Amino acid sequence: QKEVEQNSGPLSVPEGAIASLNCTYSDRGSQSFFWYRQYSGKSPELIMFIYSNGDKEDGRFTAQLNKASQYVSLLIRDSQPSDSATYLCAVKTGGFKTIFGAGTRLFVKA
Amino acid sequence: SAVISQKPSRDICQRGTSLTIQCQVDSQVTMMFWYRQQPGQSLTLIATANQGSEATYESGFVIDKFPISRPNLTFSTLTVSNMSPEDSSIYLCSVDGMGGSNEQFFGPGTRLTVL
Numbered sequence: 001q002k003e004v005e006q007n008s009g010p011l012s013v014p015e016g017a018i019a020s021l022n023c024t025y026s027d028r029g030s031q032s033f034f035w036y037r038q039y040s041g042k043s044p045e046l047i048m049f050i051y052s053n054g055d056k057e058d059g060r061f062t063a064q065l066n067k068a069s070q071y072v073s074l075l076i077r078d079s080q081p082s083d084s085a086t087y088l089c090a091v092k093t094g095g096f097k098t099i100f101g102a103g104t105r106l107f108v109k110a
Numbered sequence: 111s112a113v114i115s116q117k118p119s120r121d122i123c124q125r126g127t128s129l130t131i132q133c134q135v136d137s138q139v140t141m142m143f144w145y146r147q148q149p150g151q152s153l154t155l156i157a158t159a160n161q162g163s164e165a166t167y168e169s170g171f172v173i174d175k176f177p178i179s180r181p182n183l184t185f186s187t188l189t190v191s192n193m194s195p196e197d198s199s200i201y202l203c204s205v206d207g208m209g210g211s212n213e214q215f216f217g218p219g220t221r222l223t224v225l
Contacts, residue, residue: 032212034212034213034214042218043202043216043217043218043219044153044214044216045216046213046214046215049212049213088152088153090214092212096141096158096206097155097158098143098155098214099155100152100153100154101152102151102152103152
């Protein structure tokens with residue numbers, strides 16, 4: 001079983017719609033959860049992190065965490081073509097190592 | 111945030127040769143991480159480099175193939191030895207955020223092609 005699982009996509013949404021990205025993880029001891037965005041040919045950059053159950057909002061982005069279900073999601077409201085990228089879910093346990101999911105490719109159609 | 115630079119940004123190498131990738135951070139950090147990202151794949155941790163001690167390698171990666179140096183708190187190198195086409199990948203250096211933040215910052219990557 002993979003430690004961090006994501007649907008590889010591609011996920012295609014029209015401009016202005018809500019994009020919903022999902023991630024599950026296997027280690028119940030995981031404590032920190034991250035969403036990174038990676039444009040083609042570029043390095044990953046952090047867009048959201050969440051540590052506690054519930055929702056966390058930052059502008060057009062909302063991260064949702066459900067530790068009981070071992071589930072993390074990212075909602076992107078009012079999606080823009082510039083949001084088209086690969087979104088990586090990442091999980092940190094109590095140690096220093098970060099485990100990345102395979103990523104979901106998102107296309108926002110103008 | 112940390113500013114990370116890597117050299118070279120890309121290289122094309124012949125089978126059987128070795129390439130050393132350099133990573134420089136603009137501040138002192140305890141741990142530096144080396145990742146590999148093969149085409150269309152996610153990030154795979156190769157090893158963690160601490161200053162003053164041997165690197166810790168992940169399953170599937172060995173020191174003879176990927177020797178790492180960490181001479182000080184701002185610099186590290188990763189060597190890809192005896193390369194084969196399967197080593198063609200992007201190699202990324204990474205550090206944890208400053209001030210206790212848990213996020214990771216990545217260098218721009220080194221795109222390696224092995225012929």
